[in-house]
Ligand SMILES: CCCCCC/C=C\CCCCCCCCCC(=O)SCCNC(=O)CCNC(=O)[C@H](O)C(C)(C)COP(=O)(O)OP(=O)(O)OC[C@H]1O[C@@H](n2cnc3c(N)ncnc32)[C@H](O)[C@@H]1OP(=O)(O)O
């Protein structure tokens with residue numbers, strides 16, 4: 106019996122490189138599966154550490170999570186070229202907005218995440234096993250995208266507490282992953298919160314993943330991701346009437362930066 110398993114294991118190990126070469130689908134499945142496995146296992150191992158070190162749900166756990174997630178890029182041959190980190194150095198809280206292409210964004214997020222910064226995530230993530238637990242412990246704010254009213258209430262609460270808690274809040278204004286190399290229209294919630302809290306909006310742009318990552322084409326290879334933190338956009342003195350213009354301004358700036366970083370001619 107043992108010999109059988111041994112032979113089977115040796116065959117898989119010998120065949121794996123051939124399979125990966127022959128079939129992009131196998132390569133993609135193995136790499137993305139390994140990414141999920143890393144999430145799952147590292148979350149399970151990190152959760153007790155967070156509880157021991159910080160006692161429960163607190164943004165301080167993001168430091169521990171960040172330390173772990175920053176190692177993931179080495180497994181996939183991904184490199185980050187970061188510019189503008191000094192733009193995070195604003196006094197007090199801020200709303201950070203960035204484009205969102207894939208679950209690989211979690212590596213990019215942790216590559217530049219400033220201290221005391223939580224994220225807004227869809228509430229379904231709470232149920233993603235050990236990952237749900239670790240992001241809960243990290244202070245992630247969960248919203249129900251399907252209920253604008255409840256999401257607005259949660260965001261209004263964020264606007265109130267972010268000043269007292271002195272936290273930055275990272276929002277993906279496209280509201281979903283989008284790996285087309287362009288931006289989806291922006292949801293306005295992040296900008297309402299910024300105006301309600303009278304805090305700056307700091308745009309962050311990641312270059313397009315399409316050169317090394319495309320699930321539809323089973324493409325997932327190594328690659329370089331350019332990240333640019335743009336100058337803060339002040340909201341002092343703005344009101345809810347200014348939110349649409351603020352959203353559009355941010356969208357245009359980020360889209361132009363995305364095209365520049367991705368080497369795509371602007372429109
Ligand atoms: C150790 C190993 C660990 C390994 C694993 C861990 C790895 C990393 C850990 C940390 C990372 C975890 C973080 C996970 C990130 C996950 C990211 C996501 O889940 S993206 C999806 C969720 N995010 C969003 O949806 C973006 C935020 N959405 C919004 O802000 C939306 O605006 C809304 C949900 C509040 C409403 O959306 P919707 O109704 O679809 O559309 P809108 O046009 O935006 O709004 C409709 C009208 O409502 C007005 N509005 C919106 N928000 C507000 C508000 N807050 N106050 C007042 N009014 C608001 C808006 O203006 C529209 O009205 P109109 O008249 O048309 O202007």
Ligand SMILES: CCCCCCCC/C=C\CCCCCCCC(=O)OC[C@@H](O)COP(=O)(O)O
Nearest residue numbers: 141142144145207208211233234236280281282
């Ligand atoms: C033995 C292996 C077991 C594996 C079992 C899987 C258990 C859970 C493991 C990993 C869960 C992955 C969660 C990754 C969260 C990354 C955040 C993210 O990118 O979420 C997507 C969200 O932004 C938008 O979602 P949609 O694009 O609207 O949809």
